[in-house]
Amino acid sequence: xxxxxxxxxxxxxxxxxxxxxxxxxxxxxxxxxxxxxxxxxxxxxxxxxxxxxxxxxxxxxxxxxxxxxxxxxxxxxxxxxxxxxxxxxxxxxxxxxxxxxxxxxxxxxxxxxxxxxxxxxxxxxxxxxxxxxxxxxxxxxxxxxxxxxxxxxxxxxxxxxxxxxxxxxxxxxxxxxxxxxxxxxxxxxxxxxxxxxxxxxxxxxxxxxxxxxxxxxxxxxxxxxxxxxxxxxxxxxxxxxxxxxxxxxxxxxxxxxxxxxxxxxxxxxxxxxxxxxxxxxxxxxxxxxxxxxxxxx
Numbered sequence: 203x204x205x206x207x208x209x210x211x212x213x214x215x216x217x218x219x220x221x222x223x224x225x226x227x228x229x230x231x232x233x234x235x236x237x238x239x240x241x242x243x244x245x246x247x248x249x250x251x252x253x254x255x256x257x258x259x260x261x262x263x264x265x266x267x268x269x270x271x272x273x274x275x276x277x278x279x280x281x282x283x284x285x286x287x288x289x290x291x292x293x294x295x296x297x298x299x300x301x302x303x304x305x306x307x308x309x310x311x312x313x314x315x316x317x318x319x320x321x322x323x324x325x326x327x328x329x330x331x332x333x334x335x336x337x338x339x340x341x342x343x344x345x346x347x348x349x350x351x352x353x354x355x356x357x358x359x360x361x362x363x364x365x366x367x368x369x370x371x372x373x374x375x376x377x378x379x380x381x382x383x384x385x386x387x388x389x390x391x392x393x394x395x396x397x398x399x400x401x402x403x404x405x406x407x408x409x410x411x412x413x414x415x416x417x418x419x420x421x422x423x424x425x426x427x428x429x430x431x432x433x434x435x436x437x438x439x440x441x442x443x444x445x446x447x448x449x450x451x452x453x454x455x456x457x458x459x460x461x462x463x464x465x466x467x468x469x470x471x472x473x474x475x476x477x478x479x480x481x482x483x484x485x486x487x488x489x490x491x492x493x494x495x496x497x498x499x
Contacts, residue, residue: 206384210489211260211299214279214479215253217241217309217328218404218455222256223480224264224274228461229492235259242292243282243347244402250295253278268298276302277487279310279479281329284345303486306335307479309340314482315475317491322442327454328407330355332438334445343441348403354434356407356456362385362427363409364394370423378423380416384409407455414459431456432463439468451475472478 214220220239224232229389234235237255240249261270276299283289289304295437296302312323312333322334329352331345352358367384368391371373388394416424439450448470452461461469481491 203321204498208275208490209273210275210277210484210487211257212277212279212480212483212485212487212489213253214307214310214483215239215249215256216281216479217244218407220252220256221478222253222260224260225318225481225484225489225491227490229444229490231492233260233263234383235263239281241282242280242288243284246282246291249280250292251284253280254462271298272298272300276491277310277483277485278302278304278312279307279483279486280304281307282347283307302489303488305486306333306342306345308342308345310482310484310486311453311479312340312451313485314477314479315453316449316460317476318485320447321449321451321473322439322445322447324438324442324450324452325454326354326356326431326452326456326460327437328355328357328403330358330434330438330454332442334442334447335494336446341445343375343438348406354431354438354456354460355403356410356454357403358406358434359413359427359431359456360406360409361428363413364388364398364406365422367426368394376423378416379419380413380421380424383412383416410459428460428463432460432465435460436465436468439464439471443471449473453479 211224213222216239218239221236223234240252242249283306292304293302308331312335315323320335324332332343334341367381370377370381413424417428452472
């Protein structure tokens with residue numbers, strides 16, 4: 203590796219997807235890699251294994267060996283990272299790099315979405331959360347995990363679909379094409395109950411496309427679930443606005459599907475991201491991004 207080059211790897215790991223990118227000191231992208239994600243809160247070692255796989259991939263694509271890592275800065279954005287103690291624990295795993303900094307995935311995504319400037323990020327992915335960055339101060343909203351939060355997430359939408367299907371089967375809730383299809387996939391309530399004992403949020407989230415498909419066809423149960431998810435995202439957007447954020451970006455696997463169900467006031471403030479989550483991780487590490495021309499902020 204040549205001397206004097208400021209090379210940075212940014213690696214973002216959400217619950218469902220991990221994305222790593224290597225940029226040089228001028229912001230030029232040298233390599234990209236993507237694969238399955240993970241969550242530190244759900245499985246610490248598995249999440250870091252997912253990150254390591256993509257870091258290894260970008261290094262291999264750029265022709266960098268193990269010894270070259272001593273000249274690379276590393277920035278990490280990780281789902282489930284919730285404290286400074288978590289960050290220290292993660293960073294200790296990457297002593298081979300010149301420097302490393304780990305942060306929560308929402309904070310990193312917000313930095314990328316606004317190019318390091320002020321604004322808000324609302325995540326409607328496997329989980330849900332929001333972060334507002336105003337005057338350089340960052341405030342996280344939500345991000346409490348599947349048991350205590352994640353309203354407006356793919357996991358919550360999927361879980362509500364399964365709950366509705368079981369209620370319909372027991373005759374204590376309305377039946378619909380959605381509930382019938384969910385039960386068809388499981389076969390019987392016992393199978394669904396046993397599956398839920400070990401299911402991860404991403405497993406629940408896999409039912410999200412079916413819910414939106416049936417909602418588009420007018421299924422009343424599906425529409426009720428989608429409406430609740432939309433209200434949760436509206437609330438996150440409103441909370442970031444209340445903190446002073448004027449530029450709001452909505453991301454996550456559910457954002458293309460949920461946007462049309464949001465309130466007019468929410469859709470009016472949404473903007474496209476300036477950069478992506480991997481570039482947010484590059485910013486966390488102090489790396490450079492390419493300049494954007496003619497972009498409205």
